[in-house]
Amino acid sequence: MPKKRKSGGRSKGEKGRSKSVQCGFCGKSVPADKAVKRTKYISPVDRSLAKELRAQGAIIPRNKILVYYCVSCAVHVGQVKVRSKASRKTPGEY
Numbered sequence: 001m002p003k004k005r006k007s008g009g010r011s012k013g014e015k016g017r018s019k020s021v022q023c024g025f026c027g028k029s030v031p032a033d034k035a036v037k038r039t040k041y042i043s044p045v046d047r048s049l050a051k052e053l054r055a056q057g058a059i060i061p062r063n064k065i066l067v068y069y070c071v072s073c074a075v076h077v078g079q080v081k082v083r084s085k086a087s088r089k090t091p092g093e094y
Contacts, residue, residue, distance in 0.1 A: 025073035036074040
């Protein structure tokens, strides 16, 4: 069978086995170097209240949350677009 991508869809290189992470949408176990990683910042304070507090000079804390998606869920959710055949050959252009 022909190989679609030289990297096999992963950014592993010569590292050997990489750790697995869980997809945030479907729960599937995916290699960390193949998964699509997205960072979310969530504030514990309501937006309207945070706006008023920032105007007075307060610093509002934010919690950083990492979400990993398998490739099929990332396309389904809209985190990654389906690319044309020519642009699929160039890595890293999401």
